Amino acid sequence: MIKLEKISKFYQVGDEQVTALQDISFPIEKGKLTIILGPSGSGKSTLLNILGGMDQSTAGKFLFEGENVTQFDDHQLTDYRRKVVGFVSQFYNLVPSLTALENVAIAARLTANDHRAEEYLAKVGLKQRLNNFPSQMSGGEMQRVSIARALSKKPEMLLCDEPTGALDTKTSLRIMKILQEVAKTSKTAVIVVTHNPSFERYGDCIVRLRDGRVESIKRNPVPSEIG
Ligand code: ADP
Ligand code: ADP
Numbered sequence: 001m002i003k004l005e006k007i008s009k010f011y012q013v014g015d016e017q018v019t020a021l022q023d024i025s026f027p028i029e030k031g032k033l034t035i036i037l038g039p040s041g042s043g044k045s046t047l048l049n050i051l052g053g054m055d056q057s058t059a060g061k062f063l064f065e066g067e068n069v070t071q072f073d074d075h076q077l078t079d080y081r082r083k084v085v086g087f088v089s090q091f092y093n094l095v096p097s098l099t100a101l102e103n104v105a106i107a108a109r110l111t112a113n114d115h116r117a118e119e120y121l122a123k124v125g126l127k128q129r130l131n132n133f134p135s136q137m138s139g140g141e142m143q144r145v146s147i148a149r150a151l152s153k154k155p156e157m158l159l160c161d162e163p164t165g166a167l168d169t170k171t172s173l174r175i176m177k178i179l180q181e182v183a184k185t186s187k188t189a190v191i192v193v194t195h196n197p198s199f200e201r202y203g204d205c206i207v208r209l210r211d212g213r214v215e216s217i218k219r220n221p222v223p224s225e226i227g
Helices: 046-051 074-084 098-105 113-125 139-151 169-185 197-202
Strands: 002-013 016-028 033-037 059-066 085-089 157-161 189-196 205-210 213-219
Touching: 002 046, 016 046, 016 059, 016 213, 033 046, 033 197, 046 059, 046 157, 046 189, 074 085, 085 139, 098 113, 098 139, 098 157, 113 139, 139 169, 157 169, 169 197, 197 213
Parallel strands: 033 189, 033 205, 085 157, 157 189
Antiparallel strands: 002 016, 002 059, 205 213
């Protein structure tokens, strides 16, 4: 079980205390797509960093499969990031001098001719692009490579920070569809942070943040299918 219990994060700025998150509580389900929505400054990045083991909360508990991540030391956190978390951002972060296949293989510490790298790219519909370099791919294709790369680590949790931030609407929907499928077919907890409210209908669970607090939590018993 993955669960946030009254997570708060405060920053001391001069003699002022800034509240980035206050009493955030919600469960995160494996095999489901959770969408975190909120305007700029609502605490989305702070929350994602805590979930990804990049940052610790000031108060509250973050429980991951029976372990209290809140109490992890740096060594345990590094281990957690490497073994548990996959990360996708709007910037793809592909190595320009490597092909799609090599970008995935290297991340998973596989050799380029290991068929598993190919399988992950096939999963995101890129079987025809294995030997393309990033400069020979569209934004949507590069994002799919970065999703394949994240999946090759077999993460228990896939964190996506504005994954469609640099993409047009049609391509964005394709990416959301892939993320829906990833959640459904692997047992991964997929978490998408976005400020785009039109994606709401595609998530299993939608958490709205405002001013560092949970404004609402909604569950879609049957999320809309894309395409
Ligand atoms: P979002 O990702 O939704 O834009 P953030 O998590 O980046 O929101 O920020 C939430 C709040 O916390 C904002 O008011 C922001 O200014 C503040 N904040 C975030 N990081 C820091 C920091 N390192 N120091 C001080 N304040 C911060
Ligand atoms: P490594 O030591 O293997 O290079 P890190 O310990 O730096 O990796 O990061 C581990 C994982 O955390 C990687 O999959 C990386 O993509 C992911 N990650 C990077 N940035 C963030 C972030 N802001 N929030 C959550 N996870 C992140």
